[in-house]
Amino acid sequence: MRKERLTFQVQSGGTVSLDRSRCPECPTKACVDVCAEQGGPLVLDEARGIPALRPDAGRKGGVGCVECLGCELVCDTRGLQAVCIALPIDGFDHYLATLTDPVVYPRER
Amino acid sequence: MARLVEHQAKEVFRRFGIPIPLGRVVRTAEEAESAAAVVGLPVMVKAQIPAGKRGKAGGIRVASTARELSSVVKDLLGSHVRGLPVDAVLIEQALTVEGELYVGVTADPTRRSPSIIFCEAGGVDIEETARVAHDSIWTLEVDILRGIYPHDVLNLIRGSRSLDSRQKLAVASLVCRLYELYRRHDCRLAEINPLAITADGPIALDARVDIDGDALERQRELNIDIAEEAGSRSPTPLEEMAGAIDERDHRGTVHFVQIDPDLSYARDKGLVPFGFDCVGAGASLTTMDELVPLGFYPVNFCDTSGNPVASKLYRVTKLIFSQPGIQGYVFVSCVSSQQLDNTARGIIKALKEIYPKTGGQPNIPSVFCFRGAWDDDALRLLDEHGISKGRWVRALGRDATEREAAEAFAALHSRWQQETGGAV
Numbered sequence: 001m002r003k004e005r006l007t008f009q010v011q012s013g014g015t016v017s018l019d020r021s022r023c024p025e026c027p028t029k030a031c032v033d034v035c036a037e038q039g040g041p042l043v044l045d046e047a048r049g050i051p052a053l054r055p056d057a058g059r060k061g062g063v064g065c066v067e068c069l070g071c072e073l074v075c076d077t078r079g080l081q082a083v084c085i086a087l088p089i090d091g092f093d094h095y096l097a098t099l100t101d102p103v104v105y106p107r108e109r
Numbered sequence: 110m111a112r113l114v115e116h117q118a119k120e121v122f123r124r125f126g127i128p129i130p131l132g133r134v135v136r137t138a139e140e141a142e143s144a145a146a147v148v149g150l151p152v153m154v155k156a157q158i159p160a161g162k163r164g165k166a167g168g169i170r171v172a173s174t175a176r177e178l179s180s181v182v183k184d185l186l187g188s189h190v191r192g193l194p195v196d197a198v199l200i201e202q203a204l205t206v207e208g209e210l211y212v213g214v215t216a217d218p219t220r221r222s223p224s225i226i227f228c229e230a231g232g233v234d235i236e237e238t239a240r241v242a243h244d245s246i247w248t249l250e251v252d253i254l255r256g257i258y259p260h261d262v263l264n265l266i267r268g269s270r271s272l273d274s275r276q277k278l279a280v281a282s283l284v285c286r287l288y289e290l291y292r293r294h295d296c297r298l299a300e301i302n303p304l305a306i307t308a309d310g311p312i313a314l315d316a317r318v319d320i321d322g323d324a325l326e327r328q329r330e331l332n333i334d335i336a337e338e339a340g341s342r343s344p345t346p347l348e349e350m351a352g353a354i355d356e357r358d359h360r361g362t363v364h365f366v367q368i369d370p371d372l373s374y375a376r377d378k379g380l381v382p383f384g385f386d387c388v389g390a391g392a393s394l395t396t397m398d399e400l401v402p403l404g405f406y407p408v409n410f411c412d413t414s415g416n417p418v419a420s421k422l423y424r425v426t427k428l429i430f431s432q433p434g435i436q437g438y439v440f441v442s443c444v445s446s447q448q449l450d451n452t453a454r455g456i457i458k459a460l461k462e463i464y465p466k467t468g469g470q471p472n473i474p475s476v477f478c479f480r481g482a483w484d485d486d487a488l489r490l491l492d493e494h495g496i497s498k499g500r501w502v503r504a505l506g507r508d509a510t511e512r513e514a515a516e517a518f519a520a521l522h523s524r525w526q527q528e529t530g531g532a533v
Contacts, residue, residue, distance in 0.1 A: 067420040101433035
């Protein structure tokens, strides 16, 4: 059984994850186009109609992701919300939890 | 630049064989009592803050008895000296000194080389001495390929009238070790002021070691929190997090400093605090120049340059928006080769996470001024993701000046305040 989730690490510390079970139904495959524009590692697996890593990705350590975030954003607007990029900031959650004055963004107006 | 506090610098001195007084760092009065038992009364009690002129500010005191020690330590711990919080003090033996000198090694940008500085008047403000008695300061340019030898230093200090020949030899040897430390740890400054002359030889009563900010990555053993230079204070948690953004990734840079971390300056001056991000430090300054006269104050400086990857913009945007009390956000780019579509993607992803219920539209006045390479794409992306349609958002393009961006922000803020009350 082939893996439907494609996950890879990025240089700055984080993970790009594609839920490829949604991709066959995607009418645009726009993530692949955006990645190609940036010289990134995603290509279209023509046979299966889903994004895949370029065959040479990873040969020099790392898959060659340029961290443009384009795949996630374009999948949000033109695809099926199958891409998730997690970019942790060490200590950030603790910082928010220990603030005495709340940050402004929880306010809803 | 990262400035080590005195006890950290003295630990480095000790490793390089530079004599220091016996001492202990303590954080409670009880620990101070134990330290004094080891060191022996009388002791010096020294506030551990990354700032000079501590003596004049009451941060260095003498304690001759146990009761006095307890009182001084309790007085200093938790207080502020030169505006900096004191959470540790150094308990150090009080020495009998015969004289005090100044010695330092610094980077001399005019000569493009390290420079040894020697002055017979130690324990004083060396900048002031340089101003009023320039001849009393002796310097020696160092060829870094050759290094220095004790006879070079002896030649420099040969005219000293306060040192005998034995003391000159000891000082020359010590200066060579200070230079070795300076080079080994990529310092911008390694300074001993004062260097006490005692019956047992020269001893560093104070220690200052400033590390070049660009070299922090290879000075891990010093255990310094990597952050942008923020004057004399310690980095804030947000600055430390921002400092880590470039740590593993050298594709473009992020420079983030909190100018007014607790908003106290903005409040005192009656200015409106806002979060700020610019592409290019020059654009940042000119935009600040336009915004401050209109009644606004940037609580942070941020420059994202060198074409950073979008993930850097994402991270720093989250940090900027997490500053409590900000009443707006301004982004302005200078016209450069920076790929602004990537810049926009980083900002958009951050906003979508910060404001999930509005699809990324901020709840505070926000101006985005994209000017430069791929600026049209950046504006198109803001539009596609619905950010620029936000009620409190104004997106501007390459025709906008810094003044227009500032005026757009002022108008937006005024309307926001009228309609929402402005409370955040």
